[in-house]
Amino acid sequence: MEADEQRGPRWLSGTGAMVRRASLPGLKEAARRAPASVRGLRQPHRAAAGVGGGVSHPYQRLQDGDAVLYVVRTHDSDGRDAYRVTGWCGDLGVRSASRSPRLSAPGVGLGNVRGDGEYPADILRGIHLWSHNQPELGQWFNRIRARHGAALRLLVWDDTGYELPWELFLLPADPGRDQREAWLGAQVVLSRWTTVHDTRYDLPRERTDCRGRVLGYLHHEMADDGRVFRPYAHQLHVRMTPFLQTLDTPGEPTGLVYMGCHGTYGDSVPRLTLGNRTWAELEGQTMGALGVDRSLVCLNACHSGRAVLNSAQGEHALRGFAELFLRKGAGGCIVTAGQVGDKDARALVRGLVEEVARHPHRPVTRTLLSYRARAAEAFGPPSAIPPIRDDDGKVDETGQKRILRLLYAFMFHYYGHPLTTLRLTAREGEAR
Numbered sequence: 489m490e491a492d493e494q495r496g497p498r499w500l501s502g503t504g505a506m507v508r509r510a511s512l513p514g515l516k517e518a519a520r521r522a523p524a525s526v527r528g529l530r531q532p533h534r535a536a537a538g539v540g541g542g543v544s545h546p547y548q549r550l551q552d553g554d555a556v557l558y559v560v561r562t563h564d565s566d567g568r569d570a571y572r573v574t575g576w577c578g579d580l581g582v583r584s585a586s587r588s589p590r591l592s593a594p595g596v597g598l599g600n601v602r603g604d605g606e607y608p609a610d611i612l613r614g615i616h617l618w619s620h621n622q623p624e625l626g627q628w629f630n631r632i633r634a635r636h637g638a639a640l641r642l643l644v645w646d647d648t649g650y651e652l653p654w655e656l657f658l659l660p661a662d663p664g665r666d667q668r669e670a671w672l673g674a675q676v677v678l679s680r681w682t683t684v685h686d687t688r689y690d691l692p693r694e695r696t697d698c699r700g701r702v703l704g705y706l707h708h709e710m711a712d713d714g715r716v717f718r719p720y721a722h723q724l725h726v727r728m729t730p731f732l733q734t735l736d737t738p739g740e741p742t743g744l745v746y747m748g749c750h751g752t753y754g755d756s757v758p759r760l761t762l763g764n765r766t767w768a769e770l771e772g773q774t775m776g777a778l779g780v781d782r783s784l785v786c787l788n789a790c791h792s793g794r795a796v797l798n799s800a801q802g803e804h805a806l807r808g809f810a811e812l813f814l815r816k817g818a819g820g821c822i823v824t825a826g827q828v829g830d831k832d833a834r835a836l837v838r839g840l841v842e843e844v845a846r847h848p849h850r851p852v853t854r855t856l857l858s859y860r861a862r863a864a865e866a867f868g869p870p871s872a873i874p875p876i877r878d879d880d881g882k883v884d885e886t887g888q889k890r891i892l893r894l895l896y897a898f899m900f901h902y903y904g905h906p907l908t909t910l911r912l913t914a915r916e917g918e919a920r
Contacts (some may be wrong), residue, residue: 505649552578552602553639554906555632556691558655559646562589571648575628580635593618597651598825598899599753599794601892607883608891609876612656616870618786619658628669629672634665640673642907643888645681645691649797649806651825654678655860655898658870669871671897677853679906682795684814685805689823695851695907696819698784702912703777705731708761710748713788716842717746720912728763738780743912745778745818746841751789756800757807762789771812779817782912784852786822787813788837793823793901810903820852820904829894836896848911856902863897 531676535726550556555577564570572587584590596618602610619626632640644654655673672678681691701721705728706713721740725731735745749763760767777783782911787793787809795808810821844855864870867890874887 490765495894507668517822526597527816536612541840553636553641555636555640555642557644559644559648559652561648561650564589564591568592571650571652575625575626575640577632579637580628580631582624584624590622592648592650593652594650598656598852598895599651599791600826601895601899602827603881604608607876607887608895609873612873612891612895613696615653615656616658616873619656620652620660623660626657628663629657629659630662630665630667633659633667633676634662639814641677641679643679643681643691643906647683647806649795651794653825653898654771655901656895658869663784669869671860671864671870671898674857674861677851677857677906677919679853680900680901680903681811682806682808682814682903684811687815688895692905695905696782696784697909698743698782698819699911700743700781700783700913702744702760703731703734703742703783704744704745704746705763707748709750710788711815713746713748713838713841716838716845717912719915720845721915727850728765732765732770735777736774741913742777742781742783743767743910744841744845745783745785745813746788747786748788748831748837751791751824753794753796757796757798760791760794760796760808762787762792762809767807767809770809771814775813777818782817782819784820784822784904784908785818786841787824788828790824790827793825797863810901812817814903818904820902820908822881822900822902825901827897831889836893838902840900845912851909852902852904852909853906853908854898859900860897863894867891867894 489523555575557573557575558574559571562570562572565587569592571592572584572586572589573582575585595606595909596611596615598611600606601608625667632642646652646654655671655678658674659667659670659672659675661667663668683690701723702717704714704717704722704724706724706726708726711726714722717724725734725735747762752759752761754760757767762770778785793808795811798805798807810823813821840856840859845851847855874884874890876888878884
């Protein structure tokens with residue numbers, strides 16, 4: 489059998505380029521004093537040591553039920569890319585051992601989910617192994633879940649650039665707490681954050697109630713996405729230039745900025761594109777509407793959630809579209825962690841946006857939690873991963889596609905404050 493045949497059929501349409509994982513040096517603690525609205529989600533002055541370690545001065549700036557997992561890049565003793573974590577939630581903390589940081593794990597990123605990549609089963613099994621190798625973190629997640637239950641809100645501040653799949657972190661079973669093995673993103677309200685450069689804040693500012701119409705750009709191949717917005721006031725463009733001109737100029741209040749188009753990813757900033765615009769070209773836009781309305785941004789585009797270290801242009805900064813739109817003023821940003829290349833996956837995005845719009849008083853993060861939880865329930869127990877091949881040596885395409893549906897559901901990441909909501913204006917004549 490030829491090598492290509494041995495690899496099996498393509499699982500996604502399109503091809504993805506092999507890329508080198510970008511990495512970012514560890515963040516320095518912010519020296520600036522954040523505004524009062526930020527302090528509820530700021531990094532504490534000292535991190536707790538050890539799983540469940542108590543501290544003499546609990547972190548009063550966090551509200552009850554808030555947790556932060558802070559992830560920074562480092563190197564191990566052999567100079568290999570690695571990372572350390574620090575987590576805090578009241579008096580429950582966790583910290584990586586200083587002498588044994590975790591390696592960067594490039595094989596577990598959801599950017600590997602592509603037609604010419606690994607089998608979906610191999611990716612999911614790799615994520616499970618990555619999770620099992622961090623028992624202190626799994627124990628901490630279970631401790632804070634047991635304490636706060638459904639009220640827990642976890643914010644993952646990850647500036648490594650390693651594309652670590654935190655939503656799919658496999659929580660260990662804990663019979664004593666009646667906790668079954670489960671994926672983190674299907675059990676806990678989870679939002680992400682990345683350092684937003686050239687701004688005066690480090691973690692999300694105050695929660696945002698994103699209100700108003702839909703302003704969108706749709707590539708002609710994704711025109712069907714527009715059907716989701718028919719009940720709401722909307723202005724949808726099929727050409728990029730007029731869309732960006734409208735986005736640049738504040739006008740009618742905008743609750744959601746939606747882009748349905750193709751995206752690309754590579755190992756440098758010029759390789760990051762949305763539609764027919766590069767990262768640098770979009771960086772040059774003022775996007776004044778975001779600064780005024782603090783709109784939620786949804787980027788239904790392959791790789792829109794991936795970022796690169798911009799060392800090629802002389803800076804130690806992780807750059808990507810989530811950071812760009814947040815810096816321009818977005819109240820939150822929904823992006824995809826890899827290649828979403830078939831009709832089923834695009835239908836998932838449309839359904840997600842529709843559900844967010846239907847629940848205007850529910851935080852976006854809680855809607856995403858429900859969305860992932862349904863996908864996890866449909867998949868079944870996490871350990872029941874279908875084998876790649878049947879007893880006759882043939883690839884089990886049905887089983888691999890079932891895993892794909894699960895991976896797609898966990899591929900949509902939200903960056904922003906965990907309590908941000910979206911309330912779209914009803915179209916004239918529509919009851920809402």
